[in-house]
């Protein structure tokens with residue numbers, strides 16, 4: 001569906017533009033921040049007189065979110081404060097506008113006031129909550145967070161418009177469309193600017209509620225907008241080209257090798273290549289898994305796309321930073337805030353997190369998680385995966401961390417208690433999990449005093465080198481059940497292989513391979 005924004009400077013020009021637009025488009029958007037003179041009532045009744053079917057959106061864009069429009073300057077009305085603007089949008093509701101658009105930046109109180117007013121007047125006018133970024137396209141994870149801030153008000157439509165600095169920015173806004181659809185939320189998502197044309201064309205085909213177009217060149221309300229004629233011609237061309245049959249696959253074509261990589265820095269000590277290569281061989285998959293010590297993350301991701309690498313593991317220090325380079329991040333990884341696995345599906349990179357699954361599968365093999373209390377020592381990436389996984393399985397995490405500020409942020413985010421190290425002896429819990437690197441080879445150290453462990457039935461260490469850390473030795477001496485980081489390592493790795501190949505990986509062989517290597521070292 002095509003919407004023409006009415007951006008004419010004067011009342012006379014606006015009425016003329018409304019008349020022309022009602023013949024050409026499905027929607028008109030009355031940009032009250034750009035029209036000088038005339039009353040909303042006159043514009044709405046003119047549009048209704050011109051067309052029985054036209055849908056009307058009323059908008060009074062904030063100055064900070066109004067892109068420079070072709071040939072028009074911001075009207076005096078942009079001086080309206082939030083109160084005056086809400087009054088105008090309420091008037092639009094009373095006059096029977098089909099949609100009113102309010103920016104997320106106007107704040108919760110203004111949005112709720114408008115929603116309540118709309119409900120009181122029969123709820124016929126629908127609400128669009130919008131976000132515009134005139135400078136850039138933020139990373140996909142940030143945009144998803146903004147999307148959720150809009151969606152939590154349950155509007156009819158969320159509108160997300162950013163500025164494309166690169167062609168790739170189009171992919172980010174287009175990604176939001178399927179993300180919103182999965183959550184049954186109508187969305188308008190596109191990029192402005194000279195580099196944003198791809199999204200303006202692709203968005204409606206991918207399910208964006210509508211796209212914007214100008215009546216003629218120079219009449220656009222935002223940079224990069226096509227004219228209605230151009231939009232219609234492009235759509236006709238795309239529709240007709242859809243009937244072209246796909247090229248046949250040559251039966252003699254050999255399957256491509258499936259190659260995988262590890263992205264981290266450092267990676268020299270990693271046992272992932274050993275484990276994954278043994279598994280790929282056993283699974284009969286032609287391909288290799290190689291470790292890359294990465295200096296330039298963006299370059300590494302470009303290389304991954306160019307070389308058609310099927311998947312990647314991500315390790316320290318890139319588990320958070322990687323997210324902005326991906327086309328999509330699944331819900332678990334988004335909530336954890338870290339990605340340790342990438343799948344490359346025909347050039348589209350999606351991020352996942354298998355650490356939480358590796359950890360919970362390992363704990364479940366030793367003890368139940370539901371209704372049990374777990375002290376998580378640490379507040380880094382692995383601690384986040386642990387807290388997330390334990391909550392997901394019905395357990396109760398308690399965070400203990402060296403830096404209280406970091407620990408409290410994690411605890412607050414997941415709504416669980418935080419204790420400092422000095423208070424650890426006061427906590428009553430079933431299992432203690434170390435997620436810090438304290439105790440890693442070659443240092444024989446424990447993150448907690450041995451006496452503290454007497455309070456626990458189980459103690460887990462995510463470290464797997466050495467196999468039995470000082471923490472686990474101390475725990476065993478005090479009669480606790482111990483859970484090793486090796487099983488977590490194998491389980492998270494086997495989940496990666498399952499995601500990449502869709503085939504059940506040889507877990508026993510993977511564990512044996514690592515065990516042999518680690519016992520050689522010991």
Ligand code: NAP
Nearest residue numbers: 378379380381382383402403406435436437462485488489
């Ligand atoms: P991270 O994000 O850097 O977090 C490390 C955490 O440990 C931080 O909260 C830090 O506390 C704390 N810490 C560091 N040194 C400490 C010390 N000397 N005393 C007390 N606390 C200390 O690291 P990560 O990605 O979570 O990785 C942590 C460990 O998990 C690594 O050893 C990694 O190899 C292991 N791991 C194992 C598996 C597996 O499959 N077995 C999977 C993932 C990770 P502050 O907040 O105070 O800085």
